[in-house]
Amino acid sequence: MTTALESFVRVSVHWRYKGQEGWYHERDGRGSCWEEDGELNTFMWDEGNYSCDCNRARFFGFVAFPCGDTIEVLEIVPLTEENRG
């Protein structure tokens, strides 16, 4: 039997910056998005450390950015074990 946490192993983050868009696929989604009870919690991306350009740039493959809020996150999509790549 798998718990809700185990069945959601990753998330994909859809980002946009100055007309560019892309997806960042987090290999282990537990780090930034998952509560211990298996609920998706996007606080880290909405308000926490990952809401800042300097961290987002690193994840999304840009060269280093200074702190700021110019890189948008459009949506955060949980991937289940069944559909992970």
Ligand SMILES: [Zn+2]
């Ligand atoms: Zn920053």
